[in-house]
Amino acid sequence: MTEWQYGLASVDPRWNVSGTYMQVLPRMISVGEDKTENEFLLNFYGDPYSALSALFLKGYQWPFDSGKVLSGSSVIDLLVYRECVIKKRRVFLDYRKNPFGIDKIDYSRLLPEAYDYLKNAEACFGTPIERLMHMNAPAAELYKSKGLDLAKEPLEIALCAQHNNGGISVDCWWQTPLKGLFAAGECAGTHGITRPGGSALNSGQVGSLRAALYISAHPRAKTQNALFLQLADMAVKRHAEFCEKLLSNWENVDLKICEAQRNMSDGAAAIRDAEIIKPLLESVTEDLKSITETTGVNAECELYKAYRLYDILLVQQAVLTAMLDFEETVGKTRGSALYRDKNGELRNGLEELFRFCPDKTAACDRIQTVSLINGQCKALWRGVRPMPDDNDFFETVWRGYRDNKNIY
Incomplete structure (x- = not known):
C-alpha cells in the first residue's frame, strides 16, 4: 500500500503532462492570491538553459522518482509540490510564449539529448504551442476537446497520484484471502515497487485468465436460499x-x-x-x-x-x-515516494522537508x-516468495495436464 506512482498532471481535466507537453518547453509559472506570476524554475536553477534542459527531461522521465531527486529531473516535482502545498500557490504550464522572457531560444545551449531531439523533430522554432502543434497536434487537441485551448489559456497542474502499485493480496490463481473473491489488474498487489504503466494491462489479461481457469475447475455450491x-x-x-x-x-x-x-x-x-x-x-x-x-x-x-x-x-x-x-x-526512501529523514541527504536549495535517505534496495x-x-x-x-523450482520435464507436465489441466 506504500508504493504509488506520482507525476505532474493537469488538475481539470486530469491528464498526465508527460512527453511532448514538457519537451516543447512551456513556461512553468506559479500564481499567488495577488495574481503575481513567478517562473520558479529559474529561482532554483539560476541558469535558464539548465532549467529548460531539466524541463525537457521531465517529459520522458515523467513519474516522480526518488532516485532522480539529488541529481535529476524529479526535483521539478518537488518544486511544484513546494509551490502548491507549502506556498499555497497555483502552478500552470503556459504554452503561449517562451520561458524566462527569452524571445528566441538558443537550442544549442540545451543538454545534447534535448537539443538533438528537438533538432531531429524540426522543432527548434517559435513558441511552445507552435512546437506542440508541430510535434504532437493531438496533444493540444485533446485539451481543446475538453474546453481548454492551450493557445489561449494556461494549464493548471499539480503533483498527482496516477496509480497504486500495491493492491489486494492474491495467490497464483489471483484468488484473494477471501475465498471466492478474485482480483486482477491494477487492483491486485502484483506490480512491485516500480512498474511501467502498461504492465497492468498484461497482468490483467493473465490474471483474469488464471482466475477463470481456477473458477471453472472449482465450482462452488450455491448458498441455500x-x-x-x-x-x-x-x-x-x-x-x-x-x-x-x-x-x-x-x-x-x-x-x-x-x-x-x-x-x-x-x-x-x-x-x-x-x-x-x-x-x-x-x-x-x-x-x-x-x-x-x-x-x-x-x-x-x-x-x-x-x-x-x-x-x-x-x-x-x-x-x-x-x-x-x-x-x-524501514525508514529509507525508494521508488516514487520520499520519506523525510533528518539524518539524510538534501539537495541544495530545498527545504528540510525534502531531506531523505535513498536506498532503492530497502526491504526488497x-x-x-x-x-x-x-x-x-x-x-x-x-x-518474498522464492522463484519456484518446478520440475518442468515434459512428461511430468503432460501427465498433470491430463489429470487436472494443471489447475490445482
Whole structure:
C-alpha cells in the first residue's frame, strides 16, 4: 500500500503532462492570491538553459522518482509540490510564449539529448504551442476537446497520484484471502515497487485468465436460499440504520470528502513525514468510528456520497497505517515516494522537508501486508516468495495436464 506512482498532471481535466507537453518547453509559472506570476524554475536553477534542459527531461522521465531527486529531473516535482502545498500557490504550464522572457531560444545551449531531439523533430522554432502543434497536434487537441485551448489559456497542474502499485493480496490463481473473491489488474498487489504503466494491462489479461481457469475447475455450491435470505436481511438492516442516521444529520458530506482528499494530498502522498502521518491516521480512524454522528446528507439520492466518504476513509486508514509502519520499520526512501529523514541527504536549495535517505534496495526481500482487524488496520511483513523450482520435464507436465489441466 506504500508504493504509488506520482507525476505532474493537469488538475481539470486530469491528464498526465508527460512527453511532448514538457519537451516543447512551456513556461512553468506559479500564481499567488495577488495574481503575481513567478517562473520558479529559474529561482532554483539560476541558469535558464539548465532549467529548460531539466524541463525537457521531465517529459520522458515523467513519474516522480526518488532516485532522480539529488541529481535529476524529479526535483521539478518537488518544486511544484513546494509551490502548491507549502506556498499555497497555483502552478500552470503556459504554452503561449517562451520561458524566462527569452524571445528566441538558443537550442544549442540545451543538454545534447534535448537539443538533438528537438533538432531531429524540426522543432527548434517559435513558441511552445507552435512546437506542440508541430510535434504532437493531438496533444493540444485533446485539451481543446475538453474546453481548454492551450493557445489561449494556461494549464493548471499539480503533483498527482496516477496509480497504486500495491493492491489486494492474491495467490497464483489471483484468488484473494477471501475465498471466492478474485482480483486482477491494477487492483491486485502484483506490480512491485516500480512498474511501467502498461504492465497492468498484461497482468490483467493473465490474471483474469488464471482466475477463470481456477473458477471453472472449482465450482462452488450455491448458498441455500434460507441462509442467503438471513444474511441479506442482516445486511439490509445494517445499511438501513446507517442511512437513517446520515439523513438525520446536517448536510456536510461534500465538505468532508474534500477535507479528506486535501489532507491526504498534503500530508501523505509523494512526500511523507511521520510527524504528519501519525496524527492524520488518528484523525481518520476517529472519523471512521463517528461517521454516522458527524456526517449528514440532505436527500436519499445523496446517500452514495456518504458511502464514498466511508470508502475513502477506510482506504486512507489502510494506506496511512502502511506508510507509518514503513517509516518506523524501514525508514529509507525508494521508488516514487520520499520519506523525510533528518539524518539524510538534501539537495541544495530545498527545504528540510525534502531531506531523505535513498536506498532503492530497502526491504526488497520483504513484503508489507495490511489487514483490517476489529476496525483497526495492522501492518505485517512476510518474506518474498522464492522463484519456484518446478520440475518442468515434459512428461511430468503432460501427465498433470491430463489429470487436472494443471489447475490445482
